[in-house]
Amino acid sequence: MPETSAPPPVHRSLSARLLVLTVLFVMLAEVMIFAPSIGRYRHEYLNERLAQAHLALLALEATADGMVDERLQMRLLHHAGARGMTAWRPNRPQLMLGEDPPQLDILFDLQGAGFLTLLGDGLAALVRTDNRLIGVIGESPKDPEVVLAVSLDEAPMRREMLAYGKRILILSLIISLVTATLVYVTLHLWLVRPILRLAATMAAFRRAPEDPARVLRPSRRRDEVGVAERALAAMQTDLRAALAQQARLAAVGTAVSKISHDLKGVLSAALLESDRLEATAADPEIKHVTAGIARALDRAVHLCSRTLSFAKEGPPDVRHEPVALAAVVTAAAEAAAAAGPATVTVAVPDGLTVLADACQLPRVFENLIRNAAEAGAGHITVSAAAPAPGGAGAATGRLVAVTVADDGPGLPPRARDNLFQPFSGSARVGGTGLGLPIAREIAQALGGDLVLDASGPGGTVFRLTLPTMDAT
Ligand SMILES: Nc1ncnc2c1ncn2[C@@H]1O[C@H](COP(=O)(O)OP(=O)(O)OP(=O)(O)O)[C@@H](O)[C@H]1O
Ligand SMILES: [Mg+2]
Numbered sequence: 001m002p003e004t005s006a007p008p009p010v011h012r013s014l015s016a017r018l019l020v021l022t023v024l025f026v027m028l029a030e031v032m033i034f035a036p037s038i039g040r041y042r043h044e045y046l047n048e049r050l051a052q053a054h055l056a057l058l059a060l061e062a063t064a065d066g067m068v069d070e071r072l073q074m075r076l077l078h079h080a081g082a083r084g085m086t087a088w089r090p091n092r093p094q095l096m097l098g099e100d101p102p103q104l105d106i107l108f109d110l111q112g113a114g115f116l117t118l119l120g121d122g123l124a125a126l127v128r129t130d131n132r133l134i135g136v137i138g139e140s141p142k143d144p145e146v147v148l149a150v151s152l153d154e155a156p157m158r159r160e161m162l163a164y165g166k167r168i169l170i171l172s173l174i175i176s177l178v179t180a181t182l183v184y185v186t187l188h189l190w191l192v193r194p195i196l197r198l199a200a201t202m203a204a205f206r207r208a209p210e211d212p213a214r215v216l217r218p219s220r221r222r223d224e225v226g227v228a229e230r231a232l233a234a235m236q237t238d239l240r241a242a243l244a245q246q247a248r249l250a251a252v253g254t255a256v257s258k259i260s261h262d263l264k265g266v267l268s269a270a271l272l273e274s275d276r277l278e279a280t281a282a283d284p285e286i287k288h289v290t291a292g293i294a295r296a297l298d299r300a301v302h303l304c305s306r307t308l309s310f311a312k313e314g315p316p317d318v319r320h321e322p323v324a325l326a327a328v329v330t331a332a333a334e335a336a337a338a339a340g341p342a343t344v345t346v347a348v349p350d351g352l353t354v355l356a357d358a359c360q361l362p363r364v365f366e367n368l369i370r371n372a373a374e375a376g377a378g379h380i381t382v383s384a385a386a387p388a389p390g391g392a393g394a395a396t397g398r399l400v401a402v403t404v405a406d407d408g409p410g411l412p413p414r415a416r417d418n419l420f421q422p423f424s425g426s427a428r429v430g431g432t433g434l435g436l437p438i439a440r441e442i443a444q445a446l447g448g449d450l451v452l453d454a455s456g457p458g459g460t461v462f463r464l465t466l467p468t469m470d471a472t
Pocket of ligand 2: 435
């Protein structure tokens with residue numbers, strides 16, 4: 001499965017996109033501020049010219065005839081940045097300096113000029129390239145009763161406007177970069193990093209959902225990220241519970257398969273006994289066979305009742321009681337007789353008693369003997385050696401080793417490779433591959449074990465160890 005939790009390339013990362021977008025938005029905001037401020041700058045520039053003109057014209061009042069010589073006139077006009085100027089005052093003669101009448105290219109009336117007019121005139125002045133002679137009429141900033149008209153060159157004003165624009169642009173860039181960085185860092189810490197953490201947790205959880213350490217531990221955040229973290233943690237917990245439940249159900253399925261498997265064997269034994277009952281009529285035989293049927297059916301019922309306890313996980317719960325080994329093996333050999341025409345020799349000392357479950361232990365021998373018979377063995381020998389101290393699972397007591405040997409063809413490779421693996425060890429048509437796993441599971445639950453001792457063309461030997469009476 002492809003790894004989807006790797007961080008994206010830098011240019012595709014949320015952080016980089018946030019950074020670019022923040023710069024763009026801040027620049028946009030600056031542009032929206034720039035246009036009105038350029039209009040206002042031009043308005044202030046022209047007002048300043050009017051104020052300067054008023055001051056220059058006041059110098060004329062000091063003269064007797066309202067006239068100054070040409071040199072002074074030039075200097076006054078230069079200081080005011082104008083080519084000509086006129087002042088109208090209530091009940092007093094008008095004052096005038098410079099060209100009369102000036103050949104204006106355009107006249108601007110500042111009195112009552114609205115926001116949009118100033119904005120449009122400001123931008124228009126900025127984009128022109130020629131030098132127009134412009135006229136400006138407006139109230140004197142020094143004295144509202146005085147109306148002034150000034151004529152001046154547009155080029156110097158444009159130069160100042162451009163310089164002002166450049167300053168605003170540089171400032172905007174600095175502001176937008178600082179803002180973008182702050183926004184970027186904040187969003188990275190608050191949003192992007194927690195999202196990456198969530199993604200990493202999801203990927204880690206996906207790799208091993210059964211590991212409780214991979215369930216997200218939500219932070220104490222109360223915002224949307226906190227909500228997402230808590231939702232994810234809850235989902236992971238639920239998912240783990242569902243997985244555990246599923247595993248339990250699978251175990252139930254396996255357990256049911258095992259029970260069906262053994263029930264089949266037990267019922268076929270009962271069938272065999274009833275066949276024999278039918279075939280024989282003499283009373284003592286009928287008595288014996290009926291007892292056999294009753295025993296088989298009793299075990300079948302017992303196995304069914306164990307289905308429920310098998311649904312629980314873990315090894316089968318077994319009882320430890322004294323069981324006469326020879327009798328169990330003989331009964332198992334009879335029960336497995338239907339599997340093939342093999343003869344069974346029981347070489348177990350009569351007095352040998354093991355600590356086992358009287359209902360479960362026969363299943364072990366039945367499976368082993370039936371397997372050998374099904375494999376085509378002609379003769380099967382079950383023998384028990386004298387109890388030996390120590391050994392697997394017997395740290396506290398003595399174990400007896402019981403061998404089940406046959407003269408069959410030996411284990412096929414497939415069976416050998418998957419021996420004791422449920423469902424995969426079978427190399428026999430119609431086999432389920434559960435016989436040996438069940439037998440080993442019971443042996444281990446009893447405190448012993450079941451292992452393959454030897455297998456080859458001359459036959460197969462399985463070795464079963466069981467605790468003896470004095471093992472506890
Ligand atoms: N004594 C034996 N001699 C030769 N092959 C054997 C012997 N015992 C087991 N096998 C092989 O091992 C395989 C696995 O045995 P196991 O009892 O687990 O499953 P099975 O017999 O195929 O099916 P079932 O679940 O019905 O017992 C068998 O299919 C068989 O090929
Ligand atoms: Mg089998």
